[in-house]
Amino acid sequence: MALPSFTDDFPGWYQEVVRQADLAENSLVRGTMVIKPAGYAMWEAIRDALDVRFKETGHQNLYFPMFIPLRLLEREKEHVEGFAPEFAMVTHAGGEELAEPLVVRPTSETIIWDTYAKWVQSYRDLPLLYNQWANVVRWELRPRLFLRTTEFLWQEGHTAHETEEEAWEEARRMLEAYRQVAEDVMAMPVFLGRKTPAERFPGAVETFTIEALMRDRKALQAGTSHYLGQNFAKAYGVQYLGRDGEQHFAEATSWGASTRLVGGLIMAHGDEKGLRLPPRVAPIQVVVVPIFRNDEERARVLGETQRLAETWRAAGLRVKADDRDDLRPGYKFADWELRGVPVRVEIGPRDLDASQVTIVRRDTGAKSEVGLDAVAATLTGLQDEIQRALFDDALAFRDAHTTRVRSYDELRDAIEDPGGFVIGGWCGDAVCEAKVKAETKATIRFLPFEPEPADGPCVVCAQAAVDTAAWAIAY
Amino acid sequence: MALPSFTDDFPGWYQEVVRQADLAENSLVRGTMVIKPAGYAMWEAIRDALDVRFKETGHQNLYFPMFIPLRLLEREKEHVEGFAPEFAMVTHAGGEELAEPLVVRPTSETIIWDTYAKWVQSYRDLPLLYNQWANVVRWELRPRLFLRTTEFLWQEGHTAHETEEEAWEEARRMLEAYRQVAEDVMAMPVFLGRKTPAERFPGAVETFTIEALMRDRKALQAGTSHYLGQNFAKAYGVQYLGRDGEQHFAEATSWGASTRLVGGLIMAHGDEKGLRLPPRVAPIQVVVVPIFRNDEERARVLGETQRLAETWRAAGLRVKADDRDDLRPGYKFADWELRGVPVRVEIGPRDLDASQVTIVRRDTGAKSEVGLDAVAATLTGLQDEIQRALFDDALAFRDAHTTRVRSYDELRDAIEDPGGFVIGGWCGDAVCEAKVKAETKATIRFLPFEPEPADGPCVVCAQAAVDTAAWAIAY
Numbered sequence: 048m049a050l051p052s053f054t055d056d057f058p059g060w061y062q063e064v065v066r067q068a069d070l071a072e073n074s075l076v077r078g079t080m081v082i083k084p085a086g087y088a089m090w091e092a093i094r095d096a097l098d099v100r101f102k103e104t105g106h107q108n109l110y111f112p113m114f115i116p117l118r119l120l121e122r123e124k125e126h127v128e129g130f131a132p133e134f135a136m137v138t139h140a141g142g143e144e145l146a147e148p149l150v151v152r153p154t155s156e157t158i159i160w161d162t163y164a165k166w167v168q169s170y171r172d173l174p175l176l177y178n179q180w181a182n183v184v185r186w187e188l189r190p191r192l193f194l195r196t197t198e199f200l201w202q203e204g205h206t207a208h209e210t211e212e213e214a215w216e217e218a219r220r221m222l223e224a225y226r227q228v229a230e231d232v233m234a235m236p237v238f239l240g241r242k243t244p245a246e247r248f249p250g251a252v253e254t255f256t257i258e259a260l261m262r263d264r265k266a267l268q269a270g271t272s273h274y275l276g277q278n279f280a281k282a283y284g285v286q287y288l289g290r291d292g293e294q295h296f297a298e299a300t301s302w303g304a305s306t307r308l309v310g311g312l313i314m315a316h317g318d319e320k321g322l323r324l325p326p327r328v329a330p331i332q333v334v335v336v337p338i339f340r341n342d343e344e345r346a347r348v349l350g351e352t353q354r355l356a357e358t359w360r361a362a363g364l365r366v367k368a369d370d371r372d373d374l375r376p377g378y379k380f381a382d383w384e385l386r387g388v389p390v391r392v393e394i395g396p397r398d399l400d401a402s403q404v405t406i407v408r409r410d411t412g413a414k415s416e417v418g419l420d421a422v423a424a425t426l427t428g429l430q431d432e433i434q435r436a437l438f439d440d441a442l443a444f445r446d447a448h449t450t451r452v453r454s455y456d457e458l459r460d461a462i463e464d465p466g467g468f469v470i471g472g473w474c475g476d477a478v479c480e481a482k483v484k485a486e487t488k489a490t491i492r493f494l495p496f497e498p499e500p501a502d503g504p505c506v507v508c509a510q511a512a513v514d515t516a517a518w519a520i521a522y
Numbered sequence: 523m524a525l526p527s528f529t530d531d532f533p534g535w536y537q538e539v540v541r542q543a544d545l546a547e548n549s550l551v552r553g554t555m556v557i558k559p560a561g562y563a564m565w566e567a568i569r570d571a572l573d574v575r576f577k578e579t580g581h582q583n584l585y586f587p588m589f590i591p592l593r594l595l596e597r598e599k600e601h602v603e604g605f606a607p608e609f610a611m612v613t614h615a616g617g618e619e620l621a622e623p624l625v626v627r628p629t630s631e632t633i634i635w636d637t638y639a640k641w642v643q644s645y646r647d648l649p650l651l652y653n654q655w656a657n658v659v660r661w662e663l664r665p666r667l668f669l670r671t672t673e674f675l676w677q678e679g680h681t682a683h684e685t686e687e688e689a690w691e692e693a694r695r696m697l698e699a700y701r702q703v704a705e706d707v708m709a710m711p712v713f714l715g716r717k718t719p720a721e722r723f724p725g726a727v728e729t730f731t732i733e734a735l736m737r738d739r740k741a742l743q744a745g746t747s748h749y750l751g752q753n754f755a756k757a758y759g760v761q762y763l764g765r766d767g768e769q770h771f772a773e774a775t776s777w778g779a780s781t782r783l784v785g786g787l788i789m790a791h792g793d794e795k796g797l798r799l800p801p802r803v804a805p806i807q808v809v810v811v812p813i814f815r816n817d818e819e820r821a822r823v824l825g826e827t828q829r830l831a832e833t834w835r836a837a838g839l840r841v842k843a844d845d846r847d848d849l850r851p852g853y854k855f856a857d858w859e860l861r862g863v864p865v866r867v868e869i870g871p872r873d874l875d876a877s878q879v880t881i882v883r884r885d886t887g888a889k890s891e892v893g894l895d896a897v898a899a900t901l902t903g904l905q906d907e908i909q910r911a912l913f914d915d916a917l918a919f920r921d922a923h924t925t926r927v928r929s930y931d932e933l934r935d936a937i938e939d940p941g942g943f944v945i946g947g948w949c950g951d952a953v954c955e956a957k958v959k960a961e962t963k964a965t966i967r968f969l970p971f972e973p974e975p976a977d978g979p980c981v982v983c984a985q986a987a988v989d990t991a992a993w994a995i996a997y
Contacts, residue, residue, distance in 0.1 A: 079587035112554035135615040141661035186616035
């Protein structure tokens with residue numbers, strides 16, 4: 048079935064791509080979703096890429112319970128206020144009413160830092176470099192598949208350190224891990240920066256973010272890393288005997304990325320025909336479509352298709368041979384284009400007569416005929432090429448939708464057209480930030496890591512700028 | 523700290539090993555646990571071994587929400603009756619009382635089959651071969667770390683098929699996958715068989731099981747696979763247009779294995795000194811302990827330790843160099859023995875003078891000196907050898923604790939001594955089954971796949987035996 052227009056009805060396009068490509072669907076409970084095999088395979092690729100980087104940087108996985116006693120959450124005031132409206136609460140269990148309600152974790156700082164109090168006695172116990180893969184629940188009023196769901200899958204890293212410096216470094220190191228996965232694996236260019244106080248994680252001293260641009264020119268926060276200072280150590284009593292013989296509160300970070308990234312993948316690369324998947328996260332990298340008109344051709348082509356697919360698999364490619372009998376080649380072409388498979392190989396009797404196949408790139412539509420001897424090498428080379436081309440294409444799109452402005456009029460115009468990121472001076476006042484949000488819906492997505500007084504005044508109030516802000520309308 | 527006696531106080535030994543080896547600990551909410559990094563790494567190894575076998579047999583992963591509306595669960599009567607006493611229920615969310623309580627999944631047949639009704643229209647949509655990795659909640663009155671916890675991690679496979687035969691084959695195929703992981707990866711021999719009606723999964727037509735023997739002579743159900751017939755298809759309306767042009771209900775299986783397997787690993791192989799980990803699941807396969815008496819020796823030995831550890835890592839081994847300065851070698855030896863690392867390498871100045879190291883096996887305590895040139899090959903060979911030796915040792919233990927009996931007196935005696943599995947004729951009557959349970963605490967752990975009238979009468983009532991039952995006291 049035809050997709051809604053990618054340019055005129057992006058939300059409709061997104062919804063239909065997710066449905067027709069079998070990525071996910073709404074489930075019975077408001078805001079919850081079933082992640083279908085094709086969508087889950089994309090998440091597995093992202094998850095594995097993150098997990099290997101966490102382990103390379105010295106982190107270990109563990110697992111904390113998802114039920115958190117309400118009183119425990121209430122100990123860090125700013126944190127609980129940020130999340131309380133989204134709590135889901137268990138009040139009955141084992142056939143009885145519980146003495147105290149349990150909150151299904153919206154994030155795990157509270158239960159983890161309460162436990163760290165037992166694990167940390169001395170500087171010798173530090174750092175703690177732990178991560179968990181888990182489901183979390185935040186009750187959503189305006190859910191959207193992958194992007195905002197009541198239950199979602201994520202990882203949350205929670206580290207404890209001796210010094211402020213070490214914790215800052217950790218928060219930045221994990222932001223870099225997110226950047227690598229976004230850019231090098233998902234082929235999705237991201238800006239890195241700092242959040243404003245209004246956009247910070249509840250309970251954080253500083254929140255770092257990676258921000259990507261979607262094809263509807265809206266920004267997507269794709270991963271955040273927080274320097275939490277001693278806020279949680281103080282709330283949960285995590286003190287250690289320092290090298291100086293004194294008691295100190297531990298320094299904290301936390302960092303998370305979620306199934307929302309699957310939504311980012313769809314919206315960063317899609318086109319009128321559907322998904323375009325970067326080869327490194329594509330569950331199927333090469334689809335082979337056999338072409339025949341009668342039973343004799345069928346036998347010959349199917350046999351060769353299976354044999355060739357096997358040799359390409361042996362070359363390390365994830366290959367699917369589409370031998371469905373009840374569908375025409377044209378339907379299959381459109382179907383695999385919708386599903387974003389990076390390369391299609393067509394094999395017909397005339398191809399076999401000429402000892403060749405036809406290869407079609409999903410990203411550009413470019414078609415070429417390749418001799419059988421060279422196909423494995425061509426397919427392998429194409430994976431790298433398409434990976435790079437999708438990144439370059441997304442980067443060019445972002446460049447075309449990043450504007451520097453010097454006045455409020457310019458800011459408003461740029462948010463309208465070309466959209467995307469609009470960069471200009473900011474006085475640092477939350478009032479100016481709120482005004483832009485109220486009048487244009489754009490929020491400050493990030494600030495540079497260190498304040499950079501802009502070349503020009505605050506674009507909102509025209510007072511002196513103390514920083515350079517990047518505004519965008521965001522998911 | 524010394525462990526409680528492995529032979530006289532096995533429960534105390536288990537609890538202390540879990541604590542001292544940093545595998546897990548109780549969390550705030552009754553029955554919930556924190557899985558610590560060392561325990562989680564064991565779970566990751568088991569999980570990966572299962573996941574690869576699921577994928578090899580054509581299954582894909584997906585993810586269903588954990589919240590299930592109560593009314594949905596109530597549609598399969600036998601199923602809901604089995605699980606209702608253990609439900610945890612969410613009654614409030616987003617600051618409001620919900621119109622309908624949500625059950626936190628104890629298992630997902632209901633929500634999955636309700637969704638399959640949308641996915642299955644024709645025989646062309648079958649089979650569905652899906653699995654999910656998830657957390658589940660069953661309120662536990664007598665929790666025990668890893669073995670019975672209120673929240674646990676597991677996988678649950680849920681498949682839909684055209685024919686009864688295909689579904690039976692699937693249920694048996696996945697039992698075989700569990701057997702492979704238990705025996706070939708965890709080095710834990712298991713018996714395979716069928717459950718009695720009293721021990722079946724609520725809603726199943728037939729439950730298959732793998733049953734292992736722990737070192738206290740108690741049995742552990744280590745994985746189950748269920749043939750569910752059309753029970754769930756009928757309750758949730760999953761019908762398909764068959765090849766014959768008629769509507770049919772789909773045939774179902776489900777199968778699950780959980781973090782309980784980590785408990786099995788501990789109890790199947792442990793000894794007085796602590797864990798003994800099979801190399802294939804050991805997060806650390808080789809620990810290197812440097813030995814020195816002064817700063818000069820220290821510099822030399824530590825340098826060589828790091829260099830050698832790196833070469834052994836390059837040979838594909840998971841190697842940890844224990845360079846902690848504040849601990850004596852003897853303490854380190856005991857610590858790594860407790861944690862079950864399969865092989866210890868000791869490196870001292872005299873070893874280096876002789877171009878050799880000392881290698882100590884955790885399973886046997888055997889000590890040998892090996893020239894530097896041969897260490898990598900020796901360590902690699904030892905992994906296979908220890909893997910096999912642990913399996914053989916567990917098998918010999920099980921053989922010594924499996925008894926065939928012909929009368930009730932023999933049954934009672936054998937359950938007492940030697941304990942373990944006691945095998946004898948059974949008339950098939952639940953009354954006899956209940957009597958043994960009430961009088962000896964032993965339950966029927968499994969029956970052969972096909973009924974085997976035993977050589978002798980029912981050991982309980984002396985009537986004709988229609989089957990051969992294996993009794994044991996179980997976790």
